[in-house]
Amino acid sequence: MQVADALSQCTRQNDEPVISPDEDDPYVTERTGQMKLPSGRNLADFLHNSETESATVINVNNVNNIDIFSECVYDADTDDVEEIAYKKKKTKLNKKYETVNVTQLNNDSLYDKTTDQCSDKLDILIFPRCMIRNAPHLTLDVLKKIQRVPPIAHMYLSSLQCSSFDIRCFKEDTKSSSNCSYVFKFSDYAVYCSLHDPATEVPSGYNEKSGTAIWTKGGKYKLDVNHFMQIQEAFQPDICEALYDGDTNKDSTRKRLLKAMDRTLNFLDEIQDKWKSSQKLQNTALFGVIEGGYSIQERQKSAHETVTRNVDGYVLAGFHNNGPKTEIFDLSQVTEICQKTMECLPENKPRLMQNVWRPDKVMEGITLGIDMFDSSYPL
Amino acid sequence: MTSKAHALSLKILAECSTTKARACQMTLPHSIVETPVFMPVGTQGTLKGLLPEQLEELDCKIMLGNTYHLGNRPGPELLEKAGGLHKFMNWNRSLLTDSGGFQMVSLLKLAEITEEGVKFQSPHDGSEMMLTPEKSIEIQNSIGADIIMQLDDVVHSSTTGSRLEEAMWRTIRWLDRCLKAHKRPHDQSIFPIVQGGLDTELRKKCAYELIKRDVDGYAIGGLSGGEEKSDFWRMVSLSTDILPDDKPRYLMGVGFAVDLVVCAALGCDMFDCVFPTRTARFGSALVPSGQLNLKSKIFSSDFRPIDDQCKCSTCKNFTRAYLHTIVTNETVACHLLSVHNVAYQLNLMKSVHDSIIEDKFPQFIKAFFIQQFPNKDFPQWAIDALDSVNVKLNENTQDNGQSSVNVKNKVSDSSNIENSEIS
Numbered sequence: 001m002q003v004a005d006a007l008s009q010c011t012r013q014n015d016e017p018v019i020s021p022d023e024d025d026p027y028v029t030e031r032t033g034q035m036k037l038p039s040g041r042n043l044a045d046f047l048h049n050s051e052t053e054s055a056t057v058i059n060v061n062n063v064n065n066i067d068i069f070s071e072c073v074y075d076a077d078t079d080d081v082e083e084i085a086y087k088k089k090k091t092k093l094n095k096k097y098e099t100v101n102v103t104q105l106n107n108d109s110l111y112d113k114t115t116d117q118c119s120d121k122l123d124i125l126i127f128p129r130c131m132i133r134n135a136p137h138l139t140l141d142v143l144k145k146i147q148r149v150p151p152i153a154h155m156y157l158s159s160l161q162c163s164s165f166d167i168r169c170f171k172e173d174t175k176s177s178s179n180c181s182y183v184f185k186f187s188d189y190a191v192y193c194s195l196h197d198p199a200t201e202v203p204s205g206y207n208e209k210s211g212t213a214i215w216t217k218g219g220k221y222k223l224d225v226n227h228f229m230q231i232q233e234a235f236q237p238d239i240c241e242a243l244y245d246g247d248t249n250k251d252s253t254r255k256r257l258l259k260a261m262d263r264t265l266n267f268l269d270e271i272q273d274k275w276k277s278s279q280k281l282q283n284t285a286l287f288g289v290i291e292g293g294y295s296i297q298e299r300q301k302s303a304h305e306t307v308t309r310n311v312d313g314y315v316l317a318g319f320h321n322n323g324p325k326t327e328i329f330d331l332s333q334v335t336e337i338c339q340k341t342m343e344c345l346p347e348n349k350p351r352l353m354q355n356v357w358r359p360d361k362v363m364e365g366i367t368l369g370i371d372m373f374d375s376s377y378p379l
Numbered sequence: 380m381t382s383k384a385h386a387l388s389l390k391i392l393a394e395c396s397t398t399k400a401r402a403c404q405m406t407l408p409h410s411i412v413e414t415p416v417f418m419p420v421g422t423q424g425t426l427k428g429l430l431p432e433q434l435e436e437l438d439c440k441i442m443l444g445n446t447y448h449l450g451n452r453p454g455p456e457l458l459e460k461a462g463g464l465h466k467f468m469n470w471n472r473s474l475l476t477d478s479g480g481f482q483m484v485s486l487l488k489l490a491e492i493t494e495e496g497v498k499f500q501s502p503h504d505g506s507e508m509m510l511t512p513e514k515s516i517e518i519q520n521s522i523g524a525d526i527i528m529q530l531d532d533v534v535h536s537s538t539t540g541s542r543l544e545e546a547m548w549r550t551i552r553w554l555d556r557c558l559k560a561h562k563r564p565h566d567q568s569i570f571p572i573v574q575g576g577l578d579t580e581l582r583k584k585c586a587y588e589l590i591k592r593d594v595d596g597y598a599i600g601g602l603s604g605g606e607e608k609s610d611f612w613r614m615v616s617l618s619t620d621i622l623p624d625d626k627p628r629y630l631m632g633v634g635f636a637v638d639l640v641v642c643a644a645l646g647c648d649m650f651d652c653v654f655p656t657r658t659a660r661f662g663s664a665l666v667p668s669g670q671l672n673l674k675s676k677i678f679s680s681d682f683r684p685i686d687d688q689c690k691c692s693t694c695k696n697f698t699r700a701y702l703h704t705i706v707t708n709e710t711v712a713c714h715l716l717s718v719h720n721v722a723y724q725l726n727l728m729k730s731v732h733d734s735i736i737e738d739k740f741p742q743f744i745k746a747f748f749i750q751q752f753p754n755k756d757f758p759q760w761a762i763d764a765l766d767s768v769n770v771k772l773n774e775n776t777q778d779n780g781q782s783s784v785n786v787k788n789k790v791s792d793s794s795n796i797e798n799s800e801i802s
Contacts, residue, residue, distance in 0.1 A: 136710045141433060141692045141718070159708075217708055 135379030152238075153189040154374055156197045157223065157231065158214045192372075193237035194315075195223075195244065198354040199376035201323025207245045209263060225270040233280045239313070240281075241352075243267040244289035246317035257293045260318055261302045264291045268309055285312035287352060293318050296340045303344035313350040316341065316370075326355040327377070331364045338368045386525065387568040387595040389627050395740045398768035399619060399646035402735035405627055407525040408566045409465065410472040412440045414627065414648040415731050417639065417724040418475060419656065423448045424468045427656050428717035431470040437691065437722050440472050441525070443651050446518055447479035451501050451508065455521040463523030474524035475651070477631075478515045478557075478572075480531045492532065494549065512556035516569075520562050526629075528598060529557040531572040536604035543576045550574045551588045558592065568595035570629060573618045576601055577610045586621035596627040599647070603632040608760035612641060616767060619646035636665065636727055640747055641764050643731050644740070655724050659716035662706040665723040667750045671699070673716070678703040691722035741770045748772055 143149060195214055196202050203220075206213035211224035223231075228243045244264040248257055268288055275281055288311035292299035306314060319334065320326050331338075345351060350372055356365040357377035365373060390404045405412040419426050419434065420443040426434060434442065444464055453467075461467040464474060482490065482499065489500040496511030512530040519527040530553050532546040554571045561569055571589045575581030589597060599618045602611050615630060622628050627648045633639065634652020642650070655665060664671045664685045671678070671685060684694040685702070693702075693715045706712040734743035744765060748757055755773070762772045 137714060139711050139714045139718070140696060142430060142714075145430075145432065 135375075138379060150375075151189055152372075153191050154194065155191055155235075155237070156194045158195070158197050158200065158216050158221075190238040191235075192239040192241070192352075193232070193235060194241040194354065194374075196246075196322055196354075197376075198322050198326075198374045199324065201325065202247070202321045204247050204249075204321055207247050207260075207263070209266075212243055212245055212263075212267075225267055225274070228267075229271065229274050229278065229281075232284065233278055236280055236284055238283075239285045239287060241287050241315050242271050242289055242311070244291065244315075244317060246289065246291060247321070248291065248293035248318040249320050250294050252293045254295065254298070257291065257295055257298045257318075260293070261291045261298060261305075264289050264302070265305050265309075268306065268311070272309060272311075287311060287313040287315045287350075289315045289317050290341060291318040292341075294334065294337060296337050299337055299341045300344050303341050307344060307346060311349075313352060314345055316351065316353045320355065322355060327357055329355065329357075329361070331356065331361050331368070335368065342369045385568060385595050386564065386566045387627070389596070389625060391625070393736045393738065395644070395735050396738055397741045398644040398744075398765075398770060399616075400644050400731070400735050400740050400768075401624075401646065401648070402732045403627065403648060405648070407441070407473040407568075409474070409525050410440045412473060413729075413732050415639070415643040415728050415735075416441060416649050417634065417728045418443050418649060418651040419721050419724070420445070420651055420653045421468070421470075422653075423452065424464060426717075426721070428659070428714045429656075429721065431468060433718060434470070434721070435472065437718070437725055439721065439725055441475060442470065442472075444474055444476045444522060444524060445479075446476045446515060446522065446528075447482040447499070447510070449476070449522055450479060450510075450518040451503060455518045458523075459521040463521070465523060473526070474522075475526040475629075475649075476519050476522050476524040476528065478519070478528040478530040479510050480515075480528075480533045480572075481632075494552075496530070512553040513560040516557050516560040516562075520567065523563075524567065526568050526570060526596070527561075529554045529569055529571050531574055531600055533574070533601060534576060536576060536601055536606040538576055539578065543578060544581060547575045547581045547585050551585065554589065554592065558594075570594065570596045570598045572598040572600035572631070573622070574601045575614075577606055577614060579613070579617060582614055582617055583621065586618055590621065590623060594626070596629060597622045598629040598631055600631045602630070603638075603652075608758065609763065612645065612760055612764035612767075615642055615647065616645045616764065634724070636724075637748075637751060637758070637761060639724075639727060640731065640744055641761050643728075643735075644744060644765060644768050644770065650728075655720035656717045659720040660713045662712065662716065664702075664716055665720045667747075668753070669751055673699060673702045673706045673712075675703075685719055686723070689719065689722060689726070691719050693719040693722075744770050745772065 195212065200215065202215060203213075206220060206222075208222070211222045211227075213220050214223050215221070223243060225243060232240050242264075244267060245260045246264075248260045252260075271286070275286060288306040288309060290299065290302045290306055292302040303314075316338070320329065342351070351370050352372035353365060353370045354374045355376070356362055356370065356373050362373055386408055388406045390406070392402045392404055394401045400415070403414045405414055405416075418441050419429075419439060421427075422443075422445045424444060425431075426442060449458065449464065453461075458464055458467055464476075465471060480497070486499065486502065489502065491498040496509055496514065499508045499510060500506070501508060510530065515530040516527070529550075532549040532553065534543055534546045538546070550572060557569060561567070571592060571594055573582060573586045573589060575583075575585045586597075597618075599615060602614055619628055628646060629649035629651075630642050630647040632652055633642055633647075633650045634654040639650055658665070658670070662672060662674045664673055666686045667688075673685075678699040681699040681703070683699055684697065685699060686694055697715060702712060702715060706716075730743065731740070734740045748761070749755070757772050765772055
């Protein structure tokens with residue numbers, strides 16, 4: 001926990017980005033699982049359908065002791081194509097995985113942790129996962145050449161929103177489906193839609209009670225709940241991160257933390273309220289965002305409050321302001337915070353954290369009980 | 380009719396009964412190339428924006444590398460260690476390298492030309508490099524392309540007088556030095572280059588000199604440097620008249636669709652240009668009716684593919700509206716458009732090849748020109764050039780209806796939009 005900084009207000013300009021800690025799950029050291037999306041699209045199916053060549057990777061049910069990591073430089077767990085990184089992790093990984101069966105995200109999300117205790121056998125491995133980001137230079141063609149790409153794509157409103165690609169376009173385009181994954185031809189992928197681009201620093205001090213600022217190529221854009229809902233209804237992602245105020249970091253005052261928490265919960269309440277009446281979003285999972293900066297107490301409070309709201313998964317945010325500087329983030333700084341937060345979260349729902357980047361940090365994150373990561377680092 | 384077991388053999392599959400065009404099969408050490416062919420330019424060991432794998436998927440059989448740039452970086456020693464450019468860039472099909480001479484024009488400020496060779500200053504680190512004919516061949520030998528070019532004394536196409544004549548004769552002297560220095564005639568073919576600017580007599584002299592040498596093919600150089608089109612086509616036609624039929628003719632630096640079709644009719648077999656990929660990076664897509672500037676607002680809610688007939692992955696997957704959205708924002712747009720534009724060029728040449736085989740090339744030309752110029756405002760030079768090979772563009776024959784079968788016809792409503800976009 002950090003000492004409060006009296007100066008930290010929401011108008012502060014020069015927040016130092018802080019590195020986001022991972023949450024620890026004191027009960028499980030590693031979680032693997034499979035996620036069924038509310039839309040009925042199963043991530044595992046995506047894998048089977050879109051990547052037949054990688055069958056060796058996926059259909060390992062019947063194969064014992066397959067060292068999948070030695071065959072492919074590409075690492076499904078971190079989504080990292082770098083050889084060095086992969087070598088580093090290889091030995092670790094083989095020993096650690098437990099197998100877990102299907103998690104249903106919709107109906108009370110059974111996170112069935114049937115652990116075989118067979119550490120060398122790798123069952124369907126969906127969690128932990130990194131998500132494929134729409135990265136510079138990487139076309140869909142080329143992406144498909146990479147084996148074992150995770151079947152979930154990460155898009156962010158800061159890039160979607162800015163486009164002159166009006167929301168209405170989504171409605172006009174492709175009658176077959178209006179899901180944004182179809183528009184962007186990511187139909188083989190599930191789509192996770194976050195607010196910010198993890199790789200771009202979010203300027204501090206622009207969030208308000210009524211809405212959160214997202215930063216597009218065209219500049220600042222204030223997003224309130226109404227607009228947020230409109231966009232999500234148009235995009236219809238598979239998983240959607242709730243609107244939140246995550247403008248906190250190591251140096252944030254308690255006052256700021258509380259403000260972030262309150263706003264985030266208020267947004268969530270409003271969103272959930274509208275969500276129920278939205279026909280279009282019945283197949284979209286909603287992830288609640290846990291705030292609380294570097295304060296264990298506030299984190300736990302935020303976690304408890306979010307849990308009572310019965311969302312489909314959790315995002316841990318509010319540790320930093322995104323952007324390249326988070327690369328130097330040291331997870332170990334916040335191990336305790338994460339552990340304590342994880343204690344408050346139900347076992348059976350996925351936990352996502354952005355900006356856990358370096359492969360070794362991803363490993364740490366997995367140990368802390370995080371299930372989903374972004375792939376801004378390798379991409 | 381290639382005499383020895385050369386690194387290149389040309390089989391003429393069909394000759395157009397009207398024009399000078401021919402469809403051939405050119406066998407090279409790394410691939411069999413059907414001509415007329417367009418060769419995308421991979422300046423420094425890569426085509427900008429596309430992986431070699433993607434080029435293979437587009438059925439591209441031959442691409443270009445640039446000797447001057449490759450010689451600078453990574454340099455011949457490293458390329459030799461890597462086992463040649465094919466291996467270095469993971470491209471197992473054919474390659475052609477230029478001689479480095481073109482940079483005499485494009486980097487003239489940095490170059491000093493003497494009888495010995497050309498002295499360059501590296502734009503990368505300022506170091507000096509003496510490019511002699513021997514050096515050029517040495518580098519090209521270590522690059523290992525299937526076809527290599529002689530070092531020629533390139534002058535700007537507007538040059539006249541004694542400098543032009545000097546350059547022409549020097550090109551021939553340098554050719555002999557190149558042929559002498561060539562160490563891999565068994566798997567690399569040297570093409571000499573017809574020079575002589577826009578001077579009819581000099582070009583003729585040059586061409587007649589060159590055909591005395593025993594080589595596998597010829598290039599026509601020193602053109603497409605901004606000269607008048609009316610001069611350009613005459614120089615091309617004059618060169619192809621002299622060059623032997625049984626050897627491939629490579630027209631350097633030509634890549635606009637109209638030029639490709641006309642020059643194929645004038646008897647050229649090979650073309651290269653950075654234009655399709657370069658224009659892609661500026662947001663322009665090539666279509667049968669010209670170009671689409673995807674930056675234009677009119678595409679913001681146009682949910683058709685760039686070209687509904689095109690089989691490329693970009694057209695299969697993405698709409699104009701989507702491309703319009705990302706074209707100035709995301710680098711991915713450059714790649715997507717490059718894929719399409721290369722596919723367009725390759726398809727165009729494939730259609731030319733096929734129509735020559737079927738002996739329907741004149742009809743193809745007419746249908747092509749109608750699509751490019753629906754108001755029949757054909758450029759005069761093209762009318763003249765095609766007239767010289769017995770294709771009358773302005774003659775309204777019944778052929779047109781029939782010929783349109785050969786060329787992909789656009790949906791009529793779309794052609795209106797596109798034509799307004801021809802830049």
